[in-house]
Amino acid sequence: MVMFPMVFLKLANWVLYQLLANSFYRAARKMRNYDFLLENPSLKSSHQPSLFPSVAKCGLDKRGSDTLVCDIQGTLLRSSQSFFPYFMLVAFEGGSIVRAFLLLLSWPILWLVDYELKLRVMIFISFCGLRLKDMESVSRAVLPKFYLENLNHEAYKVVASTGSKIVFTSVPRVMVQGFLKEYLGVADVVGSELQTIGRFYTGLLDGSGLLVKHRALKDYFGNANPDIGLGTATLHDHLFISLCKEAYVVHKEDDKNSPTSQMPREKYPKPLIFHDGRLAFFPTPLATLYMFMWLPLGIILAIFRIFIGNYLPYKFGMAVAFWSGVHLELKGHIPPTPANHKNGVLYVCSHRTLLDPVFLSTALAKPLTAVTYSLSKMSEVIAPIKTVRLTRDRKQDGDTMQRMLSEGDLVVCPEGTTCREPYLLRFSSLFAELADEIVPVAINTHVSMFYGTTASGLKCLDPMFFLMNPKPSYYIHILPKMPRELTCSGGRSSFEVANYIQKQLADALGFECTTLTRRDKYMMLAGNEGVVHENKSTKP
Numbered sequence: 001m002v003m004f005p006m007v008f009l010k011l012a013n014w015v016l017y018q019l020l021a022n023s024f025y026r027a028a029r030k031m032r033n034y035d036f037l038l039e040n041p042s043l044k045s046s047h048q049p050s051l052f053p054s055v056a057k058c059g060l061d062k063r064g065s066d067t068l069v070c071d072i073q074g075t076l077l078r079s080s081q082s083f084f085p086y087f088m089l090v091a092f093e094g095g096s097i098v099r100a101f102l103l104l105l106s107w108p109i110l111w112l113v114d115y116e117l118k119l120r121v122m123i124f125i126s127f128c129g130l131r132l133k134d135m136e137s138v139s140r141a142v143l144p145k146f147y148l149e150n151l152n153h154e155a156y157k158v159v160a161s162t163g164s165k166i167v168f169t170s171v172p173r174v175m176v177q178g179f180l181k182e183y184l185g186v187a188d189v190v191g192s193e194l195q196t197i198g199r200f201y202t203g204l205l206d207g208s209g210l211l212v213k214h215r216a217l218k219d220y221f222g223n224a225n226p227d228i229g230l231g232t233a234t235l236h237d238h239l240f241i242s243l244c245k246e247a248y249v250v251h252k253e254d255d256k257n258s259p260t261s262q263m264p265r266e267k268y269p270k271p272l273i274f275h276d277g278r279l280a281f282f283p284t285p286l287a288t289l290y291m292f293m294w295l296p297l298g299i300i301l302a303i304f305r306i307f308i309g310n311y312l313p314y315k316f317g318m319a320v321a322f323w324s325g326v327h328l329e330l331k332g333h334i335p336p337t338p339a340n341h342k343n344g345v346l347y348v349c350s351h352r353t354l355l356d357p358v359f360l361s362t363a364l365a366k367p368l369t370a371v372t373y374s375l376s377k378m379s380e381v382i383a384p385i386k387t388v389r390l391t392r393d394r395k396q397d398g399d400t401m402q403r404m405l406s407e408g409d410l411v412v413c414p415e416g417t418t419c420r421e422p423y424l425l426r427f428s429s430l431f432a433e434l435a436d437e438i439v440p441v442a443i444n445t446h447v448s449m450f451y452g453t454t455a456s457g458l459k460c461l462d463p464m465f466f467l468m469n470p471k472p473s474y475y476i477h478i479l480p481k482m483p484r485e486l487t488c489s490g491g492r493s494s495f496e497v498a499n500y501i502q503k504q505l506a507d508a509l510g511f512e513c514t515t516l517t518r519r520d521k522y523m524m525l526a527g528n529e530g531v532v533h534e535n536k537s538t539k540p
Contacts, residue, residue, distance in 0.1 A: 051238060051242075052231075052238070052241065052247040052248055052249045053248055053249070054248065054249060054250075054251065055152075055154050055155055055158060055230060055248040055249065055250045056154050057248065058158050058228070058246070058248045060157060060158065060161040061161075063158075063161040063162045063163070063228075064161075064162070064163045065163050066162045066163055066164075066227035066228055067162065067163065067164040067165075067166065067226045067227050067228070068158065068159060068162040068164070068165050068166070068226065068227065068228040068229070068230065069165075069166045069167070069168060069217060069226045069228070069229050069230075069240075069241075069244060070155070070159070070165075070167060070168075070229065070230035070231065071167065071168060071169045071170075071213065071230075071231065071232075071237070071240075072147075072167055072169050072171070072176050072180065073169060073170075073171060074231075074232040074234075074237075074250065074252070075152070075155055075230050075231060075232060075237075075250050076151060076152060076155050076156065076159065076167075076184075076230075077147065077150045077151065077152065078150045078151070078152045078262065082118075083119070083122070083171055084103075084107065084110070084122065084284070084285060085146070085282055085283045085284050086143060086146065086171075086175060087103060087122040087123070087125075087126045088100060088103055088104070088126075088283040088288055089138065089142055089143060089146065089277070089279065089283060090126045090127070090130070090135065090138055090143075090175065091103045091125065091126045092278070092279060092283065093138050093142045093276075093277045093278065093279065094126075094130055094131075094134040094135050094137065094138040094142075095126065095130055095134070099125065099126070100288070101292060102125055103122065103125045103126060104285065104288050104289060104292065106121060106122075106125060107285045109121075110122065116210055119170060119171070119210060120205070120210070123172060123192075123194070123203060123204075123205065124203040124204065125203070126203075127172070127194060127201040127202075127203045128201065128202060128203025129200055129201070129203070130200065130201045130203075131199055131200055131201075132196065132199050132200065132201065133199070135174055135175075135201070137276070137456055137525075137526070137527075138277070139174060139175065139177075139178040139179070140178055140524070140525070140527075141274070141275055141276035141277065141455070141456070141524070141525040141526075142275065142276055142277035143175065143176075143178075143179060144178070144179045144182070144183060144272070144275065145272055145275040145277075146282060147176075147179045147183070148183065148263065148268055148272055149263075149282070150282070151263040151268075152250060152262075152263070153262060153263045153264070153267065154250070155230055155250050156184070156263060156269070158228065158230060158248070159184060159230075160184075160269065162227070162228060164187050165184065165185065165186045165187055166186070166187060166188050166189075166190065166220065166226070167180055167186050167188075167189045167190070167191075168190045168191070168211065168213045168216050168217055168220075168240070169189070169190070169191045169192075169211065169213075170191070170192055170210045170211045170212075170213065171191060171192060172191060172192050172193075172194050173189055173190070173191030173192065173193060174194065175191075176189060176191065177189040177191070182270070183268075183269050183270050184269060185269075190211065190216050190220060191211055192205055192209075192210050192211045193205065193206040193208065194206065213236065213237070213240040214236075214239045214240045214243060217240060217243055218243065221243075225243060225244055225245050226243070226244045226245070227244065227245050227246060228244060228245070228246045228247075228248070229241030229242075229243065229244030229246070229247045229248070230247075230248055230249075230250060231247070231248075231249060231250070232249060232250055232251075232252065233249050233251055233252075237249075271423075272421060273419065273421050273423050273514065273516065274419070274420075274421075274455075274520075274521050274524050274525055275420065275421075275525070276454060276455045276456055276457075276525045276526075277451065277454075278450050278451055278454065278457065278465055279291075279449075279450065279451075280447050280448060280449055280450055280451050280469075281448065281449060291449060294449065294470065295468075298449075298450075298468035298469070298470070299464075299468060301324060301325070301467070301468065302463075302464050302465075302467035302468045304324065305321060305324055305326060305467045306382050306463065306464075306467065308320045308321055308324075309321070309358065309362070309384050310382065310384045314361075314362055314365040314366075315365065317362065318362060325470055325471045325472070326467075326471075326472055326473070326474075327471060327472070327473035327474070328359060328362065328363060328473070328474045328476070329473070329474070329475045329476065330363045330476050330478070331475075331476065331477040331478070332476075332477050332478030332479060332480075333478065333480075334364055334478060335439050335478070335481050342406065343405040343406055343435060343436075343437065344405050344406075344407070344408045344409040344410060344437070345409045345410075345435075345437045345438075345439055345481075346405060346409075346410050346412065346431060346434065346435035346437060346438050346439070347360060347368070347409065347410065347411045347412070347439050347441050348412055348413075348414060348431060348438055348439070348440050348441065348501055348505075349411060349412070349413050349440075349441040349442075349443050350413070350415065350424055350441070350442055350443045350444070350505050350509065350511075351413035351415045351416075351417065351418050351419065351443075352418055352419075352420075352443055352444060352445040352453075353418060353445055353452040353453055353462065353463075353466050354372075354375070354379055354418075354452070354453075354459075354462050354463055355452070355463055355466060355474075356411070356413060356443050357370035357385055357387075357411040357413075358370075358383065358384060358385055359443075359474045359476060360411060360441060360443070360476060361384070361385050361411075363476050363478075366409070367385060367386070367408070368385055368386075368408075368409050368410065368411050369385065369386045369387075369388060369404050369407070369408060369409070369410050369411065370383075370385055370386070370387050370388070370410075370411045370412075371387075371388050371389075371390050371397075371400070371401055371404065371410065371411070371412055372387055372388070372389060372390065373389070373390050373392060373416060374389065375387055375389060375459075376458075376459050376460035377460070378460035378461075379459070379460060379462070379463060382463060388400060388404055394430060397430060398430060398433065398434060401430070401431070401434050402434050405434060405435055410435075412431045414427035414428045414429075414430075414431055414498060414501075414502075415427060415428075415518070416428060416517070416518040417518040417521055417522075418453040419521070420451060420453060422509070422510065422511045422512065423511055423512050423513075423514050423516075424502055424505060424506050424509075424511050424512070424513050424514065425514055425516050425517060425518065425520075425521070426502070426514065426515050426516060426517050427498040427499065427501065427502045428498065429493075429494035429495045429497065429498040430494070431498070432487070432488055432492075432494040432495075432497035432498050432501075433488055433494045435487075436484060436487050436488075436489045437481065438481065438482040438487060438497075438501070439478060439479065439480075439481050439482070440479040440482065440501050440504050440505055440508075441476060441477070441478050441479065441505075442475075442476070442477040442479065442504075442505045442508035442509045443474070443475065443476055443477075444474075444475040444509055445466075445472070445473065445474055445475070446472070446473045446475075447466065447469045447472055447473075448469055448470060448471065449468070449469050449470065450465040450466070450468055450469055451465065451466075452465050452466025452467075452469075452472075455521065455522055455525035455526045456525060456526045477508050477509070479504060479505070479508060482497075482501070486500060
């Protein structure tokens with residue numbers, strides 16, 4: 001009992017020193033230096049003088065046998081100032097909205113403290129109590145998209161030209177290793193290690209603490225020197241890359257000003273086709289603050305948009321939805337109802353969200369029936385159109401779709417699952433065997449804050465998240481009806497028809513066709529085949 005007050009006093013003393021006295025002292029030094037620069041504008045420069053040349057001056061020829069070392073923060077990634085957005089992605093996508101909010105609240109304090117304490121605090125908030133499998137999912141399905149979008153093109157060209165690549169970083173190894181090995185072909189990643197208890201992270205570093213790059217490099221290579229080192233203009237990185245035979249610097253200002261520093265999508269080392277997560281923006285502190293400020297209004301707005309979609313007539317509902325920020329662009333001509341035909345029209349759509357049939361029905365101003373492989377109960381309840389579940393049994397599903405066509409127009413998405421990027425997955429050929437009146441429909445969407453699809457989250461919330469965006473938009477292009485000679489009735493096989501329509505839709509959208517399937521998507525994003533039992537709340 002006597003020991004507890006002493007321990008508490010020591011802990012309080014440490015907190016007061018680190019977070020108050022030490023932090024305010026550092027803040028005062030920052031302000032003093034800032035005032036000094038204002039009084040001496042001649043001392044302001046685009047970046048500090050460097051002992052080493054810019055990365056743009058590194059020759060790329062005959063580097064296949066060279067060994068390269070670098071860091072991911074500030075070197076391979078263009079956002080060199082802070083790793084905060086990536087910790088926010090871990091906190092939000094792997095943890096919860098409460099964890100993300102706590103991380104955002106810590107930012108004003110993080111701005112005052114030094115780099116090491118800032119990193120430790122972000123690690124603790126993001127990882128304390130986080131399950132190992134949740135971090136694996138974020139590392140595999142969420143982070144690579146944002147890493148690729150912020151990849152420094154000049155630095156990547158040097159990395160791609162070398163044979164062996166070793167990355168040394170003070171950020172947690174589990175956050176970057178998957179991306180570096182899968183997309184950049186990095187041989188080894190040496191980073192800070194985290195403590196775990198069972199299947200959970202403690203939020204603390206292991207006994208060795210934060211990785212010190214130049215020490216780790218010496219321990220890794222011994223007396224040998226790597227051929228090339230890439231770093232920033234900081235003193236720590238100068239010490240790190242000075243141990244290499246050649247050293248080059250990536251300047252923060254060059255990232256901002258050079259249009260060649262951003263990696264074009266067509267230059268990605270590996271196509272980005274699948275990714276998961278709800279956040280559609282790069283969560284910098286300011287952007288995350290805007291998101292939390294918008295969230296209460298976004299929830300109310302989503303409920304309002306669902307209400308008008310269910311209870312208002314088509315034309316009036318479209319006008320009110322447009323007033324609320326929903327944008328619907330329709331291109332092409334609405335096909336006439338076939339005269340003296342026993343079946344309805346089969347609309348074959350590209351698949352972007354669960355709301356594709358709803359927006360198509362609204363655009364056509366007539367009721368449609370949508371077939372789905374699985375749909376949450378909540379989505380069925382709020383759907384303003386009729387939905388019918390398929391079973392994945394080809395004969396049974398064919399009979400079901402044939403029956404629905406005999407009752408009216410039908411909507412089908414042959415990809416079987418959604419894809420966010422400009423690609424179309426392989427089309428199932430079942431639809432081509434059932435109808436002659438086939439109308440291809442090219443659909444695309446745009447969101448600015450939340451994605452309305454998920455592979456590992458709650459599918460029942462997909463419509464809500466899409467409609468929570470400030471200005472969600474739908475682009476619908478109705479293509480001409482398929483000529484009879486290009487259908488199965490004209491002698492074409494069902495596979496030929498499906499591939500032809502896939503190519504038509506891809507050309508209309510400017511997308512690329514793939515042979516990837518629904519199973520490929522779920523194996524990559526969720527580690528399963530996307531087949532779930534009926535009693536589970538998460539649907540594929």
